[in-house]
Amino acid sequence: MFHFILADLRRNWIGALILAFLIALATALGVSVTLQERALRLGSARAAAAFDLVVGAAGSETQLILSSIFLQPAPLQLLPPATLSALRADPRVENAIPVGFGDFVGGYPIVGTTGDAVAMLGGLAGGEGFSHLGDAIVGSQVTRDIGDSFHPFHGSVGEAGEVHAHVEYRVVGRMAPTGTPWDRAILVPIQSVWAAHADHDHEAETAGLAAVAHVPHDHGHDHGPGFAGDPVDEATLLSADNPGVPAILVKPKSIADAYNLRQQYRTETTLAVFPGEVLTRLYGTLGDARRVLGFVAMGAQGLVGAAILMVVAVHVLQRRRQIGALRAFGAPRPVVMGMVWLEVFMLVAAGVIAGFAIGYAIVRGISSHLAKSSGVAMPVEFQTADLWTLAGLLLACAIATLLPALIAYRQSPAQALRA
């Protein structure tokens, strides 16, 4: 029986291959929509899970999360300096680290923060922490080695900026991988960011550090090359005369503290959000898009399925003489029907399974590309639910492919031989 099926498939191998390939592509379309959405969702959720609470100046919650966790540049309002000192002194807070952005180098965002940010994100993989204003710690994906020096650029990644020729950082440490966009960040002491921008007009306080880039520089001004060697002075964090920061990442001591803090910092001038909340809202939107894509994919699959059933039915009709002959020579009707069914089902099932593999490969490709450019590790994984989808799909195919088998079943051998 397998003999016969294989011989028949071998004889029509080009057609069979094309059919299986079409089915594979249609399946891959649906699979990749599901997997890619899941990878984006899990990846961003895991990236955000490292951050408990984000405090920023009043404004868009989504923008605050995108800027502080996903390091997407945008002009953010600055928090008054008192907020940072208050949070760092708060007994409910285990850690409060300032995040200042607005500069970049070689495609990597430079984040002004404090030494304890490194510990909070998972520690160092090599080198040492900040001790001087000119020290920098690179994320695990940054292609700079310990000992390299660089001048930061004003502005944000992808925009032409103006070089801060007077500021030079030297890489002293490398962070362990975190699976977050911070793997692509270069961490520098926040005090150095303040110092680098100190000469700018204090409009900065209302426009965010990034906006500072657009304020013309006075290049005649002497910044003093020495600041890179100055020790990091943690006291400035708590003083009231620093320019302030656009965002503060807060690690509360307990869940209750987290809710208290969020409550307390939701004021007219400040904003406190759990990243999870904001992401959930974003997923809601993403989910709608996925549903639409899912319907499109299902429609495509349905059309391909119908077209293929047609082709197969025509093929079976063309083979009716052969099928009739099988019965004339003594093959029982159920066996003939089973053979036709098995042959078609094998083709379709091979296509469906290959489609899952192709979809997985496509999403792996897209996700690794996305991970490289965003730093967000995207987990591409099948879940138990996908097994059920696969089983359901195969069952549907098994039923649909009964149609050509029934055509083969219905005709008497004499009829079939006459055709």
Add this chain to the structure above:
Amino acid sequence: MQALSVEGLQVRYPGLPVPALDLAGLRLEAGEMVALAGPSGSGKTTFINIVTGMERAGAGRVVWNEEDIAALPEGGRDRWRARNVGLVMQDFHLFPGLSAEANVLLPQRLSRLRLPDGMQARARDLLARVGIQRPDQLVGTMSRGQMQRVAVARALVGRPGVIVADEPTASLDAEAGASVASLLVDLAEEAGSTLIVASHDERLIGRMSRTLRLENGRLAA
């Protein structure tokens, strides 16, 4: 060994005023060799379809060794045919992509889970007997005469009580036709099978012990 007795058989097709086949009574003895002659459309193929159970008889009895196959349902007729009939058709109905041996054994393989012991050896013997030297040769690469000889081996491999051939030589040249004709007659004789051959080939008809002439669905005298 199968004997046939047909009584009151009428086969009608929708839209035709006269029956395609109308046999009041006919008896073929077991082991008899019968030629079925007559012009095209005289009912030869219908007769073959009815006596092999490939088509349902409208009215009447078609009794092979006490078993009325006209009364059997389609599945029952299929099973009866698989057990008792070896078929040889004008256009062979061999399956390209399979070897000669696989073709000979295909009906046996499809109608049971496992090939009976010795069936494969019997297939090889028969192929050698009909002059096919290489049992593993693909039938697609064979001449028409060779193909029909493979078909003859296929008809005989299950030791059927009846061998039915429909125009077995019509699509072959004279030489190949003659060799197929003698193979059919000799092998049926050796096996003691009843042989029914529908043919226009007078040489083949001449080798039969009896000739039935059909005209407009009826037996001519």
